[in-house]
Amino acid sequence: MEAILEVEHLEKKYGDLIAVNSISFKVNKGEIFGFLGPNGAGKTTTIKMMSGLLKPDKGNVIINGENKLKSIGVCPQNIVVWENLTCHEQLVFMGQMYNIPAAEAKKRSKELLEALGLSDKKDKLAKTLSGGMLRRLNIALALIHSPVIVFLDEPQAGLDPQSRVLVRDYIRSIKHTTTVILSTHDMEEAEKLSDRVCIIDKGNILALGTTEALKKANHSDTPFKSLEDVFINMTGRSLRE
Ligand SMILES: Nc1ncnc2c1ncn2[C@@H]1O[C@H](COP(=O)(O)OP(=O)(O)O)[C@@H](O)[C@H]1O
Ligand SMILES: [Mg+2]
Structure with a gap:
């Protein structure tokens, strides 16, 4: 597998708050990479750093083997x-x-x-x-x-079911030419679309792998029933921002 994006020890603080805590991962070419986490987990901050909109305090983002940011598209969480x-x-x-x-x-x-x-x-x-x-x-x-890589930050927020299906099908259809990093807290969408998912919370990566692998990785013998079960098991039930 050829990595098109590499994140190495990426870190961002806002004052005393560690929004992204030295995270590292790779995204493969042609992959739909689901970037999951509750509100305030650090998804948008990470996407901004990966796409060059925000300067990391520490760490590197390497795109397509180069250290310069080109051929990327960004769909921001706040519509612009x-x-x-x-x-x-x-x-x-x-x-x-x-x-x-x-x-x-x-x-x-x-x-x-x-x-x-x-x-x-x-x-x-x-x-x-x-x-x-x-x-x-x-x-x-x-x-x-x-673009060769597109960052979609909660692209399905506020869509009705018809639009959601259309956007989902469209994201699937571009996968052969465009690597997609998709941030969401919609587990169903993430499970339907992603080749691999990365679960982050409080700036830390809690799990990374295929949905199937994450479901099997239960400490008890029975696999988790859904990605949502995995997510809640890892991130807990406390309410967020
Ligand atoms: N510009 C900012 N100034 C201060 N704190 C921020 C700023 N942007 C985000 N945060 C805080 O950083 C954390 C991560 O935020 P964010 O990356 O937006 O999370 P997510 O996209 O996963 O909801 C949250 O606690 C959020 O309140
Ligand atoms: Mg966000």
């Missing part, structure tokens, strides 16, 4: 769109920021709008879209330049 541009306009604009020729960006925009169920909203201003549509547009924006 240009309210006063249409869906198509902002996708083309974003594409041009990545130096994609206009004709190609237009073609790619149409493909993405189609794939994410937004074709009929192509010429609508973003500010007129529903929350679920904005979320799908946010995903499209992360993928306009056909």
Whole structure:
């Protein structure tokens, strides 16, 4: 297996709070890597450091064997769109920021709008879209330049079941060209989509492996029934942020 992303002893503190505590892992090329944890676990902080939006206090992020961050796309947890541009306009604009020729960006925009169920909203201003549509547009924006790695931070938050299935199918469909790091606390989605999952809590990695392997790794003889059982067993029942 070829690692496309390596994280080595990554660490981030906010004042006295250790948000990410010296974590290390590798993501393989073409993998859907589920990054799971309760609220406040450190998922977004780690994604920001992996994608170059936040400088780590310590540690390294190595992408594709290089130490520079390129060919990556990010779909942030908090939706970021240009309210006063249409869906198509902002996708083309974003594409041009990545130096994609206009004709190609237009073609790619149409493909993405189609794939994410937004074709009929192509010429609508973003500010007129529903929350679920904005979320799908946010995903499209992360993928306009056909990145080799895409970081999706809770991409399914706030989606209705129809949209969730569409986004799930779309994420699966890009897997052969794009490595996906998917942060979520939705165990069902994680189990359906991920080749491997990494469970983090309080900035530490608690488990990493295939869902099947994690379910079997119960201390008693009976395997866990679901990924949710594994998750609750590892992260406990106390309420979070
Ligand atoms: N900018 C910030 N300043 C201070 N604390 C922060 C900041 N961002 C996140 N935190 C804290 O760091 C911890 C990890 O947050 P985050 O990475 O957003 O977790 P997750 O994405 O898993 O919910 C939480 O306790 C959160 O409150
Ligand atoms: Mg988060």
